[in-house]
Amino acid sequence: KNPFGDPGSDIRFADRENPRLKMGVFGVRFRPDTHQLEALSGWSQYGQTFDEWGHHFTITNNSNGRHEVIAARYLRRNPELLLSTSIQDVSTADNNKVFPITRNPRFEILTDVGTLTSSCSITLPYLGGAFPAPFRRVGCMAEPAHNMVHCDNWSDAGATYSARRLQEGAEFLASTDAWFRPVNMYIGPDGALYLIDYYRNFIEHPEWMAAETYHSKSLYNGQDRGRIYRIIPNRQPSLPLPKNLRLGQSSDAELVQRLADPNIWWRRTAQRLLVERHHDVSQLLVQLFDGSQSPLGRVHALWTLDGLGKLDGSMLKKALDDPEPGVRENAIRLAEPRLQSDPELAEKLLKLTDDSDPKVRFQLLCTLGFLESAQAKAAEEKILAENSEDPWMQVTALSAPSARASGYFVWAASQFGDKRTKGHEGFFEQVCAVIGMRGRREEIRRLVATVASSRQAGSEWWCGASLNGLAHGVRAKGAPAISVLKANREQLLEMFESRPPAVRRASLQLLAVVGLPSSSSTAQALKRAEATARDRQAEASRRADAVGLLALANSSSQRGLFEQLIDPREPDELQIAALRAMSSGGASDAGHSILAKWREMSPQVRSEATRALLRWGSDGTRLLLDAVKNGDVQTWQLDPYKPRLFMDRDPKVREKARALFEESPAQRQKVLKDYQAALNMHGNPARGRDVFKRTCSKCHALDGVGTAVGPNLGTVRNHPSSALLLDILTPSRSIEQGYETYVVDLSSGEIVDGVMAAHTPATVTLRQEQGKEMVISRQDIQRMYVSNVSMMPNALEKEINVRQMADLLTFLKAVR
Template identity: 40%
Template sequence: MFHSSVIFRYIFAASLLVLLCCSAPSNNKQGLPPSLALKSFELADEFQVELFAAEPLIADPVAMEVDEKGDIYVVEMHGYPEDLKGSGIVKLLKDTDSDGKPDKAEIFADSLVLPSGIMKWKKGVLVVDVPHLWYLEDSNNDGKADIKEKMLTGFALTNPQHIANTPLLGVDNWIYIAHQGAITPKVSMIFNDTGTNVRFANNPNAVQLPRDAEGRNIRFRPDTYELEMLAGESQYGHSFDNWGHHFCTSNADHLFTEIIAARYLKRNPSLLVADATENIPDHGDAAEVFPITNNPQHQLLTDAGVITSSCGITYYQGGLFPDSFNNISFIAEPVHNLVHADRIKSKGASFVASRVYHEKEFLASRDAWFRPVQFYIGPDGALYVIDYYRQIVEHPEWMSEEVNKSGALYNGSDKGRIYRITPKGTGRAQWPNSIKIGNKIEELVSLLSNKNIWWRRTAQRLLTDNSDVKKFASLKNYIDTSQSAGGIVHALWLLEYSKQADSSSIIKTLLHPVSGVRENGLKVAEMNLERWPWLADTMMKLVNDEDARVRFQLLCSLGGVDSEKSASVRMQLLQSGIEDRWVQIATLSGSAGREWQVMSTAIEQFSSRSSEGRRLFFENCAALIALNQKAGDIKKAIAAATVSKDTGSAWWQSAILSGLHKGLSVKGKPGADFSKEESALLKTFQPSAPSMLRYAATELIRVLGVSSNKQLKDIISNAEKIAADSNAELGFRIDAIRLLALSKNSSNISLLERLIDPVQPESLQQQAVKTYAENDATKAASYFIEKWKQMVPSVRESAMAVFFTSSETERLLLGALEKGQIQPGSLGWQRSVWLMNEDDSAIRNRARRILSDKNSNRSEIIRKYEEALNAEADAKKGKELFAINCSTCHQVNGKDGKAFGPDLASIRNRDARFILADILDPNRSIADTYELWTLTKKDGRRLSGIVSAQTSESITITSIGGNSETLARSDIARLEASNISAMPVGLESAISVKDMANLLAFLKGKK
C-alpha cells in the first residue's frame, strides 16, 4: 500500500528499493508531537493546514468516512506490515464540545486483520478486510457494530501492499473496489493465501469471478447481486471525476486511467489488447518529486527524488478550493513525506496530467515520519489528509535484514494524524454538529446540485435506499430543469439503477451542452437499446460531436448495434480518430464477425494516404481476421494485399500481410485450400517488388506453406540461387533465405552453413542461423557449437536463441559450457535464469552446477567493489559499458537502449554505494509485479519474462530486450513466478572495479 518497491518496477532497479530503509533506523522512536509536526509543513501559498485528529484519539489511520449524521469512521490498520493477529479496528469519532474537531473515540468494530477501506452503506458501513468485504452495522445505537456480515469473499490475503481496498460508490451506482493482486515470493511465505473465486458470500447462485479477480479492480451492486471484473487495476486508492472516469494509481505509476471498459473488450474474444489503461502524466513514470525532509529515513535522495510509493489518488471535487482546482488530482507519496498535485486535461479519448507546481509540491514535510496514505473530501469541501505516521512504511519484502531485525518496523503504531487543508481564511469545520439530512425526496434531489461530491454522493446513496416512488418523478423533473451538469448525471443513473429511466430523460442528456452529460447519456442509452431501438438514431447524431470522448463513447456504444447506418457511423468515427489507438481498439471491439467488412471499407476510405495510425489499423484488423480463423475472410484479405497496384499501395498491403502473419502464427492455418493465395504471395518474390511488401509476403507464406510440390521445388531452387548470389540486393537475399525454411533438404543445410561466415553481411548470417534452426534445430545447435569462435557477437546472439528451442538443444548447450566451447558469459543473464529454473530437473540441476556463483559471498564481492566509489571515473567509458551490459533492458533519458526496464536517469540521485550493492546482489529483493515469470501455453510453448500488462482477457509477457507478446488467458496452461531476479548475480565477472567506477559515474549523470 505504501511501499516504494514499484519505483522502477523493472529488473535492474527492482532491487534498489530494498535500500529505502537500508541503513539502520535512527534512534528517534517517537517522531514529532502533533504541534511540532504541524510546523514542519510547507503548503501551497493559497492554502492553510490544521490538525483535525491525532493520537491518542486515533492511531495508524488508513481511511475515513463521514456519514449523513456527521459521525466520523476511521479505519486503523495496526497489523501492517506482518501482524495477522486481528489488531485492526474501526473507530467512531464524535465532536462533543462543538469545536469542529473530534474529541471522543469509540471502537465501532475490532478483530480485523488488515482493514483497508470503508464506505457508508445503508444503515452501516462496508469495510474491506481481505479475504472479505464486511457489512458492519450498529443496530442498537450503542456505538458498536453488532451486525457483521460477509458481503464479498475470495480476495487474497497477500502482501498488504496489494490487497483489495477502498470501496467507493460510483456515479453509476456501482460500488468499486481497488485491487492489484500481486504476490511476491518472499512475502507469500507469510501471506500464503492466493484467494479463491471472488463472490457474494451469502448467494452461491450469484455470479463468481476468477481467483482473486485476477488482480483486477471490481465493481458490484449488493442489492441485485451484480459483480464484474474491470479491465484495469489500482494498488491503493482510486477516484472518479464528475463524469465517472476512473483514475487509478500504483507506486511508481502515480496516475493512470481506464480508457476502455472490460465489457467492450469481451464482446470480441479474438481481440487481444495488452492494457486497457493509460499512464497520463506528461512528466513520466517514477516522476521527479521535491521533498524537503530533514534527515530522511531512507537516506538515499538528495533534494530531488522520484515517486516511489504513490497511493490514495483523489480527484478533487470539494467545491471549496478555487475553481482552478476543479480538475486537480492529489496523490500521497509517503516515502518522500509529501502530497503531489496534477492538473488533468482531456486528450483525445484519454487525458494528460501536468504538474500544478514547478519544482515543489502541494504539501511537503520536513518530518520524516509524516506518511500520508489517503485523502477524504469532507462535507465542508476540505481535503483531509490521512497520515499513517510511522517511522518505517516500506514493507520487509524490500528492506535489508538489518532493518527487519532492528525492532523498528512498528515504531509509531500508537500514532496517527488527520490534517484538514482549506483555502486561507476558511473558518473551523462546522459540519460535525450541523449536518441534518432528512429523508424528504425534494431535499435529497436538490442536494445533487451541490458542488461538493460528499453531498452529491450522500444524496445519491440515500435516494437509492429511499423506497418512496415519488423520487422518480422528482429525478426526471430535475433532469428537465436543473442547471447542474454533475447533478443531472447522478439523477440519470439513479433512474437507470431503478429501471425507471425514460426515453425523454435520456434524449435530454444526449442533447445537453456539457460533454460529460452527453457521454453518460450515451452509456445509459446503450443499456436501453433493446427497449427503444430508435434511440440509436439520436445517439448517432453525435458522430461529429466536438468532444473526442463523446465520440469515443459513441463508438463503443454502437459496437453492439448491427445495422448499416451504425456501421457507417462507426467508420466515420474511425476515420476522424484513426491516429488514436483507443479509437482503433474500440472499432475492433465492436466488429466481431464483421472484421472483413471493416477492412474492406477501410481500404476504400483510408488507403489513399499513409500514416502510422492507418498502417497500424490495417495490421491490427488483419491480425484479428486471422485470429478469427475464417478462411474466406483470410483469402479476401490476401487478395486485396497482393492485387497489382502502384508502389504507393505497398504500405497498407504489407500491413495487411504482416497482420495476417501475426494472427496465423498464433492460431495456425485454418483447414482450407490456400493454393491460389500461395501463388499470389509468391509473385511478390521478385527484386522489383517493394521490399516491405516482399518481406511481409515471405513471412506469411512461411506460415501458410506451399501445397504444390512442383511449385515448392521451383521456389526453393530459385531461392537457393538468390541467397548464394553475392551480387543480388541484400534484402532480396535475406528474403530468399527465409523461403528456404519451406523445405528441409541437405542442399539447403549446406548452403546455410556456407552463409554463416564472417565474410557475409551480419544480417544475412543472422537470417541463415534462424532458417537453419527452423529446418533442424538440433543439427543447427551442434553446428553452432563447432563454429562458435568464428561467429561475430550479433550472430552468436541469434545462434544462442536456438539452444533454447528444446530440451535436447539445451542439453547440447550445457555440454558446450562444461567443455569450455561456449563461455557462460555468452548466455546473458535471463537465459542463465531460464536454465536454472527449467522444469526438467536434470537440466535444472546440471545448469545450477555449471552456472552457480562460484563465490557466493556477495558481501565480500561488494566490499571489494567499494573501491569503485572513491576511484577516479570516466563517465564516457561508463556509457560504453552501459551499452554493452545494460542497454538490452534500459535507457537513460529515453536514449541508448531498450525500454524494457526503467529509464535509469531516475536513479541518478541515489547514493552510489546503494546502487553498487544492488547491481552486485540483485536477489536481495525482487520488486513486486516484476518477478521473472514462466508462462506455459496449452500448446506447450514456454515464454519467460515479466508480466508487463494485463486485462481481464489477456496477459502480456515482456522478455529481455523489450520484446512483448500478448496472449489470451484462455491459451495459457500455467503461469509461475520465479524466486530469482531476472537480473541475477554475476556482473562482476564482466566488469572490473575500474569499470564499475565508470559505470556508476555514468549512471549518476557525471560529466
C-alpha cells in the first residue's frame, strides 16, 4: 500500500457511470452541461492556465512553464505516429536560476538550492488589464521552496513560445521570511494579482524529507496560519477594492458587454453565466462581434455563441477575415466540426494558407488534417514546405490520417532531397516510421524501391534517414510489418554492400528486424563480410557493420571470429559489435567466454558486455552474478544496472542481486566518514573537470561537458560541499521526482530501463546513458514499474579517491 496516496480510479461524473476515462498521466477536461470527458495530450503537476487565445500551459516543479502545443484530438487521428511528447518546455538553464533573499533559509534533502525546484500555480500571461503594458506577456510561477515568485517574459516562437527572465539577478517578489510559501495566484475582478501564502515551516513531501524532520514535532508548524497578498502596480491610480459583486444579477445585455472587458475575470465569468443561463442572446453577441473594437470581445462572442449552439458558418467566415490573428486562429478551431457540411467554409479556410501569423498557419495545418480534398492536401504541403524547420509543423502534418504518409514521403523526396537540413532529415525519419507502423505491402515496397534507386551524390542522407525511420516503425509494429518487409530483403542486402555508410547502417538495421534472405547472394555477402571484419586496414565502422551482418546469420561457425575481435588492440566500436553478435547465441558457453576477457575491457566495452549477458535473461544474469560473487567482476562495475537486477522478474535473481549489492548502513557510513577529509582539502577545478568527464558525464551535463540525463547541475555551486558529498556517495537515499528509474519488460522478452523523458497516449520515451532516447510503443510493454534504486552508481568511491573527490567538489562549486 502506498502511504502517500491511492493508485487512483476511473474518472467519471459523480451522478453517472458513463462516460469514463481510465486514470492516467494525462490531463482531463470536461463539460458539466453536456457530460463530456476528454483526455488531453499533456499533464501538469500543480497548476495550469490558458492565455487570452486559449493556448494551454502547464508546469512541473523544475520548469518555468510548458506549452501543450498539439491537442489530443489531432494526435488521435494517427495512432501510427510515434511521437515522444506533445509539450514544449520553455525552460532554460538560465531561466531556472533563482535569486532568493531569505534570511536563514532551510532546505530539505531534495531541494536544489539556486534553481527552481517547486514551481507551481503558473499564471500566464497577466490578463487583469490593470498592470503596465509590458506585463501583458509576463508569466508568473510560485516557488515556495525559495520563498519567492519568479516571472519571465514570454514571446512567440513559431507554433509555440520561448521565455526569458523578467529581471536579471532578481525576482519579481521575494521574502526574507523562510516561512513565506507562495503556492497559488489569481487575477481578481479589480485587476490585482492575488497571491496565496501557505505560510509553513516545512512544505516538502514526506518521502523526500530527512528522517529527523519527518519525525519532529515541528512538522506541522504554521498549520493555523496563512496569508493572501494583493499585488497592484506602483505609480498608477490605486485600484479600488471589489465590493458588492453581484454579476449573477446582471442582465443578459450587461453580461454580453462584459465579454469585452480588459480583465479576464469579468470576461470568463460573464461567458460562463451566459452559457449556464442558455438564454437566446445570439443577436446581442452578433452585434458585439460586429461592433466591438476589442479582439478579445470578438473571440469571446464566438465561443459564447458556440456554447449556446448558435454559431453558424456566416459568423465564422467573417471571423476568418478578422484583422486579429488570435481571432482567426480561434475561428479555424471553431470551424472544424462544420467543415464537412459547409463546403464554402472549407474553401474560405484554404485562403489562410499564406497567413502572416505562424500560429494561424499551425492551427490551419491541424484542422486541414480532417479534410481529404486535393486542395486541402496542397495547402498542407505548402504550409509544411515553408515551415519545414519547425518540428511542431512536422508533427502536425503527420498527425493527419496515416494513409497520407506515403504521399508525404514521395513529396518530401522531390521537395527536400537536395536540401539537407536537420529538420528535413527528421521529417524523413518520422514519415517513414509512420509507413513502417502502417505495415502496408505496397507502401513499404515503394519506399524501399525509391531509396534503392536514388544513387545520385548527396542523396545518402535522406535515404539513410528514411530507412532508419522505416526500421523504427516496423520494429514498433511487430510481426505484421516484419512479414511484409521480408519481400524486400534482397534489396536491403544489396544496399548494405554497395551504398555509403548512412544507407549501409540503416539497411543493416532493417535486416536485423526481418532477417537475411535465403539465397546464394547472402552466402557471398557473408564471405565478403567476414573478410572485411578480419581486415585491420579497413575502417572500424565498416568492420563493425560487417560483424553486424555476420551476426544475423546466427551461425556458430563465426563464434571464434567474434571472440577474436574482443581484444583491447581492436577499436572499441568493433569489440562492441562483436559482443552484440555474440549475444544472439546462447548464454551457457558464450557468457563464459565474455567473462574470461572482462579485465581486458575498456569501460565502454564492459558496459556492452554487461548488456549482452543481461539480454540472455535469467541464465546470463546468473552468470554475471556468479562472477561478482567469485570476485571476477567488481560490484561497482554493475552499479548502473542495479535497478534492473533488483527488480528482475525472477525472484531468485532478485534475491541473489540484493545479497551481493546491498550494503549495511554501517558500511556506507564508513565510506562517508572516510571521505569527510575531502571537505578540508584545497581542490583543483581543472582536475575536477577531468573527474567529472570520466565518471559523471554519461548522465550529467556541466560546463559544456556531458549529457543531461539526470538532474540539472547548473546551480549546485550553491549547495554546501557536505551536501554534495552526501548526494554523490548515497544517490539512492532520495531520488528527485522526474528522475526515477523506470524498468520496462517488453513483449519481446527484453528488459530496458531509463529515466522517463516523455510520454504520449501511444508511446513512452526512456532517456538512457549518454542521452540516448528509446521510444517504446505502449503496445510493446508487458510491464512497467519504478525502481527504488537510482541510476547513479552507488559506489563511486571505487572510481574516485579522496583527493579526486576534493577536486570534483571544487569543480562543481566553481562553475558559473
